Amino acid sequence: MKAHWDFFKESDTSFGMFYPRHYIVAGFDNLDHAEATEAALVEHGIAPDEVRAASGSFVVNRLESVDDAGLFERFKMHLAKSIGTEAGYIDDDLKLARRGGAFLFAHAPTDDDCQRIMAVIKRHHPIFARRYLPLAIERLIYPAQTMI
Numbered sequence: 001m002k003a004h005w006d007f008f009k010e011s012d013t014s015f016g017m018f019y020p021r022h023y024i025v026a027g028f029d030n031l032d033h034a035e036a037t038e039a040a041l042v043e044h045g046i047a048p049d050e051v052r053a054a055s056g057s058f059v060v061n062r063l064e065s066v067d068d069a070g071l072f073e074r075f076k077m078h079l080a081k082s083i084g085t086e087a088g089y090i091d092d093d094l095k096l097a098r099r100g101g102a103f104l105f106a107h108a109p110t111d112d113d114c115q116r117i118m119a120v121i122k123r124h125h126p127i128f129a130r131r132y133l134p135l136a137i138e139r140l141i142y143p144a145q146t147m148i
Contacts, residue, residue, distance in 0.1 A: 026126040034102035056097025
């Protein structure tokens, strides 16, 4: 697994796949839109080290890349994909990145944090938003697959 991003306060992998625990991940049409949402969150009191915009290529090539995964990591990824967990979201992220999309990451360890952050994110019309919990991924905003 490649080195990931020191921005994340907790582990950013599960079963060898990208899984930023206690973070909201929102997808946007482009980096400008994601950065504008980041600025709006900071203006609404979110600490600058709690939120970050990133290009689609950064997310796919650095965060979700598994080029150097060993046999055991690949087995865990296959297992996760077969039971429909984070692998499906990685496929969605790849689709968004390929068409120039970008991402926003916001640390939301509590339900109150999530509600406060999502109130701002929704005003910026993300394509999707999901929250990574310890045992599940919560869909906050998710369109039909044809929209991603």
